[in-house]
Amino acid sequence: xxxxxxxxxxxxxxxxxxxxxxxxxxxxxxxxxxxxxxxxxxxxxxxxxxxxxxxxxxxxxxxxxxxxxxxxxxxxxxxxxxxxxxxxxxxxxxxxxxxxxxxxxxxxxxxxxxxxxxxxxxxxxxxxxxxxxxxxxxxxxxxxxxxxxxxxxxxxxxxxxxxxxxxxxxxxxxxxxxxxxxxxxxxxxxxxxxxxxxxxxxxxxxxxxxxxxxxxxxxxxxxxxxxxxxxxxxxxxxxxxxxxxxxxxx
Amino acid sequence: xxxxxxxxxxxxxxxxxxxxxxxxxxxxxxxxxxxxxxxxxxxxxxxxxxxxxxxxxxxxxxxxxxxxxxxxxxxxxxxxxxxxxxxxxxxxxxxxxxxxxxxxxxxxxxxxxxxxxxxxxxxxxxxxxxxxxxxxxxxxxxxxxxxxxxxxxxxxxxxxxxxxxxxxxxxxxxxxxxxxxxxxxxxxxxxxxxxxxxxxxxxxxxxxxxxxxxxxxxxxxxxxxxxxxxx
Ligand SMILES: Nc1ncnc2c1ncn2[C@@H]1O[C@H](COP(=O)(O)OP(=O)(O)OP(=O)(O)O)[C@@H](O)[C@H]1O
Ligand SMILES: [Mg+2]
Numbered sequence: 001x002x003x004x005x006x007x008x009x010x011x012x013x014x015x016x017x018x019x020x021x022x023x024x025x026x027x028x029x030x031x032x033x034x035x036x037x038x039x040x041x042x043x044x045x046x047x048x049x050x051x052x053x054x055x056x057x058x059x060x061x062x063x064x065x066x067x068x069x070x071x072x073x074x075x076x077x078x079x080x081x082x083x084x085x086x087x088x089x090x091x092x093x094x095x096x097x098x099x100x101x102x103x104x105x106x107x108x109x110x111x112x113x114x115x116x117x118x119x120x121x122x123x124x125x126x127x128x129x130x131x132x133x134x135x136x137x138x139x140x141x142x143x144x145x146x147x148x149x150x151x152x153x154x155x156x157x158x159x160x161x162x163x164x165x166x167x168x169x170x171x172x173x174x175x176x177x178x179x180x181x182x183x184x185x186x187x188x189x190x191x192x193x194x195x196x197x198x199x200x201x202x203x204x205x206x207x208x209x210x211x212x213x214x215x216x217x218x219x220x221x222x223x224x225x226x227x228x229x230x231x232x233x234x235x236x237x238x239x240x241x242x243x244x245x246x247x248x249x250x
Numbered sequence: 251x252x253x254x255x256x257x258x259x260x261x262x263x264x265x266x267x268x269x270x271x272x273x274x275x276x277x278x279x280x281x282x283x284x285x286x287x288x289x290x291x292x293x294x295x296x297x298x299x300x301x302x303x304x305x306x307x308x309x310x311x312x313x314x315x316x317x318x319x320x321x322x323x324x325x326x327x328x329x330x331x332x333x334x335x336x337x338x339x340x341x342x343x344x345x346x347x348x349x350x351x352x353x354x355x356x357x358x359x360x361x362x363x364x365x366x367x368x369x370x371x372x373x374x375x376x377x378x379x380x381x382x383x384x385x386x387x388x389x390x391x392x393x394x395x396x397x398x399x400x401x402x403x404x405x406x407x408x409x410x411x412x413x414x415x416x417x418x419x420x421x422x423x424x425x426x427x428x429x430x431x432x433x434x435x436x437x438x439x440x441x442x443x444x445x446x447x448x449x450x451x452x453x454x455x456x457x458x459x460x461x462x463x464x465x466x467x468x469x470x471x472x473x474x475x476x477x478x479x480x481x
Contacts, residue, residue, distance in 0.1 A: 048386050080388035090383035094402055107397060108388040149383075156387065 001026045001191060002160055007046055007056030016042050018215040024160065029192045031202040034212035035238060040195040044162050047193065048082045049075050061159055080108060083153035084162045087169050089145040091137040097124065098133040101152045109156065123151040127181050143174030147181055160191040167198060199242060203227050211235050256446045260453035264436045268457065271432040274354070275418040279411065281358035286365025293366065308363045316360060317424050323356045324428055349428045357421065361414060372407035373399060405476045412469035416462055433457055
């Protein structure tokens with residue numbers, strides 16, 4: 001349903017993504033893991049064209065685009081089929097919770113106010129924030145803000161939701177509530193591409209793990225094949241390193 | 251020595267021109283904000299020729315006293331308009347130009363340069379993450395501007411706009427040199443009429459000061475209202 005072919009991206013002289021191919025099926029939860037600075041965020045941001053790839057193509061549903069010849073209209077279409085949840089939530093801080101969720105539906109999808117309101121209430125109820133409709137983002141905890149941003153994304157009924165380290169900015173005690181919401185989204189059959197450093201969570205909810213290193217996909221497969229049975233030295237080193245660090249922290 | 255009666259009467263007389271002075275200042279500010287937005291766009295998009303011209307204009311306006319510019323414009327504009335209308339064959343009498351228009355023109359051009367900087371700063375202050383979120387949600391360029399950038403930039407710029415308004419009101423005291431009546435002009439007239447300049451100018455100073463206090467209070471109220479709920 002989503003496939004990316006030969007995606008390359010350079011910032012100035014540096015090639016950050018070096019020919020990425022990815023396939024995501026409907027209902028998949030694909031998680032990108034890998035060392036810091038490897039290009040996971042950049043890859044995710046190429047999917048909705050927040051970053052401009054040098055070459056490559058993307059297919060999303062019936063949309064088929066060549067990054068080199070993409071038009072403004074195609075960019076909008078691509079973005080309207082996808083939704084993104086950011087590390088820093090990025091809620092509109094001058095709008096209340098309900099307005100944050102309603103406004104995109106009214107502006108982008110031209111829904112009526114009533115329709116947008118009902119849909120928003122439904123989404124906010126799902127993320128457990130039905131009692132915060134009139135709050136402003138600054139009055140909410142990080143976990144609550146992130147749940148609003150998930151509701152805002154889902155309210156647009158996208159074909160795929162992109163999560164970029166949705167819990168990295170949160171205090172540890174707030175991570176759980178957000179992961180629970182993401183898990184519910186995954187269970188609802190939504191197609192997801194996720195970047196996270198929460199390995200056990202990735203292992204639990206993913207249908208596919210993609211391990212990236214230095215701008216390349218090193219290895220991909222079902223969680224067990226990567227986390228437990230991988231024989232690839234780079235994968236093993238990364239995972240060992242990761243769990244070592246985890247142990248030190250704990 | 252100081253005639254309180256004349257002073258109080260002076261206040262009442264000068265208050266009569268406060269509304270028109272305020273109106274003039276607001277018109278100038280609004281024009282300057284509009285011009286400033288255009289300047290901002292030209293500079294932002296590095297429009298060839300125009301953006302270089304603006305750099306020169308900025309430096310010129312920064313380095314020239316307002317009063318000199320006013321004298322210059324009062325000398326230059328009628329000439330210029332005569333030439334333009336003459337070549338177009340439109341009947342035009344340079345002596346009939348209302349000096350108010352020249353004052354408005356000069357002040358709004360001078361001020362527009364500063365407004366463009368205020369606008370630039372206000373737009374830059376809008377959190378980049380929210381702009382990206384709007385893009386990711388599928389907002390067009392224009393929708394992102396009107397729904398996300400503009401409302402937040404306006405709140406940011408508002409105190410600076412109000413500051414500019416105070417500057418204009420004070421700056422307009424130059425306009426009486428060109429027969430445009432404002433607070434100072436009225437005081438001067440009054441002083442001449444009663445032969446009590448001390449009381450007349452004291453009244454003018456007090457009114458400027460009060461006006462400044464009232465407008466600042468008003469600005470703070472409006473800003474507080476705009477920021478309600480979020481920081
Ligand atoms: N706008 C940019 N200009 C120049 N270089 C950039 C830009 N954005 C990212 N990079 C570089 O691209 C590389 C990949 O960055 P990216 O953020 O995609 O990594 P990541 O895998 O998401 O890392 P992390 O796990 O730390 O989030 C890094 O070396 C980064 O410095
Ligand atoms: Mg990242």
